[in-house]
Structures are given as C-alpha cells and as structure tokens.
Amino acid sequence: MKIGAAAVEITPPVGLAMDGYGARIGGAAGIHDPLWARVLVAEGEDGTAIGLVMADLLQIEERLQGLIAAEVLRTAGIPRDRLQLAGTHTHSGPAFSEPSAAEEVVGRAITGAVAEAWAGRREAVAAVGIGTIDGIGANRRPNGGPLDDRVTVARFDDLSGQPIATLVNYGCHPTTLGPDNNLYSADFPGVACARIEDALGGVALFSTGPQGDVNPGGYSPEGSMVGVVAPWRTFESAGRYGAAIADVAVAVHRGLRPEPSARVWGSAAIVELRRKPLPDAGVAREAARAAAATAATIRAADLSPDATYHAVVAAAYAELIAGQAGDPQRDEDVAIRISALAFGPLVHLGVSGELFTALGQRIRAAVGDDRTCIAALCDGTVGYLPTADAFGVGGYEPNASVLVAGEGERLADAIIRLAQGAPAA
Structure with missing residues (x-):
C-alpha cells in the first residue's frame, strides 16, 4: 500500500457571507485562524486508487464536488465512487451556496493538494487505535441521549518510520463559536490538527464523526437558531477543546505499532429515503407570517424574556417549515450518498448528512468498532438524520430534518451493508 x-x-477573502447560522448578521470581518483542506490518498498493489479530502467548510457543496472530482480523476485517476469530499462542519467558514470566484479558487487549491498527495505517495505501514475524551461533546436533545466519547486515530508512516499522516475522528458539532462570530475559524478541529502536526509531523486530518445530536457543552440549538449565544462559546474554549483532542490523539498515536497492509478499497452508493409529509406551501407561508407577526408583537410589548424567546423560536420553526414546504422537490424521495474507503486497517465511512450518535454506534458495532469510523457531512448533506424515537420527542433536529421517522435506521443498515463489502484487511 502506498499512502500520500x-x-x-483555503481561507477566502474577507467580506464573504459565512455559513452555518441563519441568525448571523453580516459577512466575514476578519480571520482568526486559517482554513485548510487536508488530503489522504492511497494506492493498492493492483492500482486501486482512493482519496479523502477534509476541508474546513460547513460542507463541500455539490457544485464544488463536481469541479474537484473531475480534476482528481484526470490528475490522479481516482474515480468518484472512491473519493470522499467532506467538510469538518465548522460554522465559521465561507458560504458557497452560489457560484463565485472564491469557490473556484478553493476548488483549484483542493485539487492541487490531491495532485501533490498523489505525486508524493510512498510505501507505508498503518495502525488504528482508540482513545476516549470527556468534557467536550454533550448530547443536546431535550431528553438527553447517548454520547460517543471515542477518538479514533489512524497512523500512517513510511517504511523508514517517518510520519505521513494522522487521521482523527470524533463526533461533535464544531460549533464552539456561535452566530455572533464574524471571523473565519476552523474551530476546535483546526486547533487539534495544528497541534497534532506540531507534535508528530506529517499531515493531520480531522474527520467529524456522527454529531447530529451532539455539540460542545450541549447548548440549545434553538438558541443558536435565533441568535442567543452562551457566554462560554469563545475562541478560548475552541482552543481548549482542540488541545484536549490533540493530546488524546498524540497519546494513542505514540502507542500504535504500524504494520504493512495491502488493503486499498472503496465503494459508494445512493440510498433513496422517504421525505416527510409537509403542509401546503401557501398555508405554511401564511403560518410563518403569522408567527413572525406574533413574535414582533410580543417583543414590542416588552414581555418577559422567556415569552419573547419562545415566540421568536416558534416563528423560526414556522419559517423553517415554510421553506421545506416550498421546496420544488418536496414530493420526491431524498437521495443520500454513502461511501466506504479502506486505508489498510482503517475503514472510513462517509454519509452526506448529520447522523445521530446512536445510529453511528449501531453502524460501528455491526462492522467493527475498533477499526471503523464514520464521517458526517461527507459528499454534501441532506440535513439531519435522526433516530426514529427523536421524532416523537420533537425539537430542533427532527423539525429541521426532511425525512420520515425510521429512515435514519434504514440508512444505517444500508451503510452497514456497504461496509461489510470491504475485503479483509
């Protein structure tokens, strides 16, 4: 196996709109820390080529995926079904919802990095291990829920023992920074990667695991939706979280003993999921207008902060449903991409959405906890992928999801079947 x-x-110019929070006011006013794209490629003895891109973006939009995939196929021979294009899901990066020169520059930078990694690939040994961490992620659901404290670490060295890459996977929203932040930042994944690279050498990639119901500290996603930010959501906190993850990753890495592996494999599939029923678009839009008017009246009346908050949240939910109801694809199934890459002992799964923790645990338990990890926001996103019981409880994620209850479990089973197709290590 060769690894590169x-x-x-990929930090774009200041002034662009930022992604992640509808409540954010204004575009990027500056740069707190740079945004990066990091690449891992592998070539098997039979010429099989695979690649992984992890970029400090909310996600890699479909249009940008197409640009990158076409060039990667041309320069490295990696086909689309063996290429994962994932965002770390920082909410402090640029929004590329529309075509732009800045997006094209980012795309060219990423394809250049893939070409560099491919040109520098060399015979390698690898190992995978797991550490644990606490004090960062918390399940944010109204009734609580599971938390996966595992930090999966994959180590790739050349035959002389020099580091090529370290991949770290941990499931938590990279949303330490809230909608009040207008500076570009990779949030805690960026801190973790920089510290790992300083400590170990090589390239460090942060793969964001199933995080649909987990964020730093368990703050309310409804608060973020309407612009209410907990005071501890600061750059200092992001630095502390990133440093803690890096410390665990470095300790695990140093305890691993890499070995040769010939397994290089990849596959992808599209799964069609059922979309939830929605009200008539006109009715939903009128309900959103009414909820917004009610919120404005309550705010003007200077009632209690609690009453104002609940009215504003209700208006935000009504607007969310109106947007879903007005989607031209509202009556079509939802196509979601799933993928699997085997870098020697590591099976790196990808899903184009925000998978709940319990579903991620279900997948890993079925295909091998110790050498498998899952990247959310991989090859774009269809939004939240909740468990069936979450819909009965309600809250932000089921409301934001476009799926029918139970489709998350069906998706998890499809990912399990895909992963089970990997050859033995």
Whole structure:
C-alpha cells in the first residue's frame, strides 16, 4: 500500500457571507485562524486508487464536488465512487451556496493538494487505535441521549518510520463559536490538527464523526437558531477543546505499532429515503407570517424574556417549515450518498448528512468498532438524520430534518451493508 498526504490553506477573502447560522448578521470581518483542506490518498498493489479530502467548510457543496472530482480523476485517476469530499462542519467558514470566484479558487487549491498527495505517495505501514475524551461533546436533545466519547486515530508512516499522516475522528458539532462570530475559524478541529502536526509531523486530518445530536457543552440549538449565544462559546474554549483532542490523539498515536497492509478499497452508493409529509406551501407561508407577526408583537410589548424567546423560536420553526414546504422537490424521495474507503486497517465511512450518535454506534458495532469510523457531512448533506424515537420527542433536529421517522435506521443498515463489502484487511 502506498499512502500520500498534503495540506493547503483555503481561507477566502474577507467580506464573504459565512455559513452555518441563519441568525448571523453580516459577512466575514476578519480571520482568526486559517482554513485548510487536508488530503489522504492511497494506492493498492493492483492500482486501486482512493482519496479523502477534509476541508474546513460547513460542507463541500455539490457544485464544488463536481469541479474537484473531475480534476482528481484526470490528475490522479481516482474515480468518484472512491473519493470522499467532506467538510469538518465548522460554522465559521465561507458560504458557497452560489457560484463565485472564491469557490473556484478553493476548488483549484483542493485539487492541487490531491495532485501533490498523489505525486508524493510512498510505501507505508498503518495502525488504528482508540482513545476516549470527556468534557467536550454533550448530547443536546431535550431528553438527553447517548454520547460517543471515542477518538479514533489512524497512523500512517513510511517504511523508514517517518510520519505521513494522522487521521482523527470524533463526533461533535464544531460549533464552539456561535452566530455572533464574524471571523473565519476552523474551530476546535483546526486547533487539534495544528497541534497534532506540531507534535508528530506529517499531515493531520480531522474527520467529524456522527454529531447530529451532539455539540460542545450541549447548548440549545434553538438558541443558536435565533441568535442567543452562551457566554462560554469563545475562541478560548475552541482552543481548549482542540488541545484536549490533540493530546488524546498524540497519546494513542505514540502507542500504535504500524504494520504493512495491502488493503486499498472503496465503494459508494445512493440510498433513496422517504421525505416527510409537509403542509401546503401557501398555508405554511401564511403560518410563518403569522408567527413572525406574533413574535414582533410580543417583543414590542416588552414581555418577559422567556415569552419573547419562545415566540421568536416558534416563528423560526414556522419559517423553517415554510421553506421545506416550498421546496420544488418536496414530493420526491431524498437521495443520500454513502461511501466506504479502506486505508489498510482503517475503514472510513462517509454519509452526506448529520447522523445521530446512536445510529453511528449501531453502524460501528455491526462492522467493527475498533477499526471503523464514520464521517458526517461527507459528499454534501441532506440535513439531519435522526433516530426514529427523536421524532416523537420533537425539537430542533427532527423539525429541521426532511425525512420520515425510521429512515435514519434504514440508512444505517444500508451503510452497514456497504461496509461489510470491504475485503479483509
């Protein structure tokens, strides 16, 4: 097995709209820390080529995926079904919802990094291990829920023992920074990668695991939706979280003993999921207008902060449903991409959505906890992928999801079947 890795800065110009929070006011006013794209590629003895891109973006939009995939196929021969294009899901990066020159620059930078990694690939040994961490992620659901405290670490060295890459996977929203932040930042994944690279050398990739119901500290996602930010959501906290993850990853890495592996494999599939029923678009839009008017009246009346908050949240939910109801694809199934790459002993799964923790645990238990990890926001996103019981409880994620209850479990089973197709390590 040959492994290559590369990293490239992708921080765009200041002034662009930022992604992640509808409540954010204004675009990027500056740069707190740079945004990066990091790349891992592998080539098997039979010429099989696979690649993984982890970029400090909310997600990699479909249009940008197409640009990258076409160039990667041309320069490295990696086909689309063996290429994962994932965002770390930082909420402090640029929004590329529309075509732009800045998006094209980022795309060219990423394809250049893939070409660099491919050109520098060399015979390698690998190992995978797991550490645990607490004090960062918390399940944010109204009734609580599971938390996966595992930090999966994959180590890739050349035959002389020099580091090529370290991949770290941990499931938590990279949303330490809230909608009040207008500075570009990779949040805690960026801190973790920088510290790992300083400590170990090589390229460090942060793969964001199932995080649909987990964020730093368990703050209310409804608060973020309407612009209410907990005071501890600061750059200092992001630095502390990233440093803690890096410390665990470095300790696990140093305890691993890499071995040769010939397994290089990849596959992908599209799963069609049922979309939830929605009200008539006109009715939903009128309900949103009424809820907004009620919120404005309550705010003007200077009632209690609690009453104002609940009215504003209700208006935000009504607007969310109106947006879903007005979607031209509202009556069509939801196509979601799933993928699997085997870098020697590591099976790196991808899903184009925000998977709940319990579903991630279900997948890993079925295909091998110790050498498997899952990247959310991989090859775009269809939004939240809750468990069936979450719909009965309600709250932000089921409301934001476009799926029918139970489709998350069906998706998890499809990912399990895909992963089970990997050859033995």
